[in-house]
Amino acid sequence: MAVPPRPTSLVGAATNGSYLASVIYPNNSHLVDVVVDSTAEFTLPVNVQVDVIASLPRFPSSINLAYVGISSLSYDLAVDANSAPVMSTHFHNALSTIANVHFPTKLSVLDVSYNELERIGRVNPLPTKSDSTALAELYLDHNRIKSIQDAEFPPGLQILDLSFNSVTSVADVKWPLALERLRILDHNSIADLTYARFPSSLIHLSIEANNFTTYTVNLPPRLQTFSLGRNDLTSLYATAAQFDRLEQLDNFTVSGRLQCAGNLETRMLWNVLPICIIPAETTVPTRITADAAAVGAWVYVLLGLVGVTIFAILMLLVRRAKQRRALEDHEAAYGKLSDTAFLVQEIRIDQALRRRRVPYSCIQRGALVAKGGFGVVHVATLTRGPDFVPVTVALKSLRPERMHELRAVQAFVDEIRLGASLQHPHIVGFVGIAFASAHNPSVVMEYMARGDLWTVLTTEKHFVWGDTPGSFVPSKEAVCLDIVRGLVYLHEEVAPVVIHRDLKSKNVLLNDAYTAKLSDFGTSREFGPHDHVLTAEVGTVPWIAPEVLKGTRYSEKADIYSFGVLLSELDTHQVPYFNQIVPLPVGGINVALTKARIAMMVAANELRPSFSGECPAAILVIADKCLRHDPADRPTARELQELLTPLVQATPAFASLHV
Secondary structure, three states, X not given: OOOOOOOOEEEEEEEOOXXXXXXXXXXXXXXXXXXXXXXXXXXXXXXXXXXXXXXXXXXXXXXXXXXXXXXXXXXXXXXXXXXXXXXXXXXXXXOOOOOOOEOOOOOOEEEOOOOOOOOOOEOOOOOOOOOOOOOOXXXXXXOOOOOOOOOEOOOOOOEEEOXXXXXXXXXXXXXXXXXXXXXXXXXXXXXXXXXXXXXOOOOEEEOXXXXXXXXXXXXXXXXXXXXXXXXXXXXXXXXXXXXXXHHHOOEEEEEEOOOOOOOOEEEEEOOOEEXXXXXHHHOOOOOOOOHHHHHHHHHHHHHHHHHHHHHHHHHHHHHHHHHHHHHHHHHHHHOOOOHHHHHHHHHHOOHHHHOOEOOHHHEEEEEEEEEOOOEEEEEEEEOOOOOOOOEEEEEEEXXXXXXXXXHHHHHHHHHHHHHHHXXXXXXXXXXXXXXXXXXXXXXXXXXXXXXXXHHHHHHOOOOOOOOOOOXXXXXXXXXXXXXXXHHHHHHHHOOOEEEOOOOOHHHEEEOOOOOEEEOOOOOOEEEOOOOOOOOOOOOOHHHOOHHHHXXXXXXXXXXXXXXXXXXXXXXXXXXXXXXXXXXXXXXXXXXXXXXXXXXXXXHOOOOOOOOOOOOOHHHHHHHHHHOOOOHHHOOOHHHHHHHHHHHHHOOHHHHHHHO
């Protein structure tokens, strides 16, 4: 059979009543046709390669064409093959140029990182001067770009990433006027910024890992964070005014052994970094040296000031009218974004999460394995891993009826952000984030085959304190140590401290080897040193610490209390306070305590969870320490680890697995 000729082309068009994204050979035979009928993220089937993008499918709000082999683009990708406007795009292939390509007008994020670009040229040119572009973020990192002098960026661009290229100079670059975040210089080959002029709008600047040995500070007026890390610096120079600007930065990163030679004044920045103070006139060389030239320039400036002011006012009025019309057109075409949609949109464009995106087409969803008040969890198969080896994962999503509830979406978004930042053997692993549609995110997580600890407690008869000869189930002490190791990581090894706030057996998952890992960070929060009063609307009542129930200031010691309650679960295999009853004053009838009554008694130090008569004495001692009313009297997570380690080492069958 004859092999159809290459190259292949991707074409998006309406055909016979259906909308298709087709990969077509030059002889018009079709390699594959993908039906596109929604705003869900679009990806091609596994192993389908495309050489040329002739046009894009219209409907998807995100088009992910990562690793499909693209080498060239049509010069007009703003419309599909039927001339209908395209909503969005995302490239990640083998492109050699994007110069003069007209991307979709409503495109706000363009990712062409990890390609083979050698120059930039004119980015997203507009067909007419009256048109506008929504492009706000451009990612060009990990390419082969050597020079950016010829680059023409859209004026509204706010974020630009050109790290991991071969740029040697940024003199005479025409930066976009609205630029706020610039990561252009990381891992390039720049040694001199004498003639660099950054825009006054810039807020974040990173020039890490270049060839600087000395640097003269000249910060834009709005800059808040500045990184010079991983340069072998010997001296930093600044005028007195620029030294004051350095002191005002929210964050300043620098590396090297700094010193000041000669007779220069030395000032200590934050009592740590020596800065060499130089006279104002030697700050940065300029190309105008005559005072007369400067005076002449001021004359012309003053003469034109009134005219320029009037012109600027007129242009501002025109621009606002255009923006108003554009917003009305956008809302008419796509509808207004609700508060929940804005929250989801934030994680869609979050730079830290961009690399963790998993195309939804690569996920085969299986059976429902868990269901809670806000979310559902399915077992799933990830069919397009790094080596194309299918991987079993867990897929967590919001329940459909909760997708429009602001509180539920906010908690889910917070859980995604926090989960993506955590990495530890006893924290359930974060694999990535996927979008079934533009406003429906799901979390792809490590699959824990044995489910939650509560299920194991109620089904595994051999799950006991101490070692059981011949059993393949670990001791309860080993599981406790796993949990505590996860808490040590959250409380001491990440900054700021993370408080779980809902530690209980149902939020502890076990894998095939019975290794326990903490999960469900929906109510967790980062706890900074300046936090004072935290909300008590967290956790599940029987596990909540007294200080949280009282609404007073609390710390990571609240998790330690919850761990003490969890020890009661491990021992009794029952929900805490299951056996707590009180007699009614009339009739002598006994009733179980309500959650409200339990909360009141725990807060008043009148109630503790119970333990069985078979509970080991060492565990009772640990539980007593954890359940103390005053948080200051409770041990830290690391102290708990030191108490539990000898207990696990005393059970040799599982010591090698859990120690």
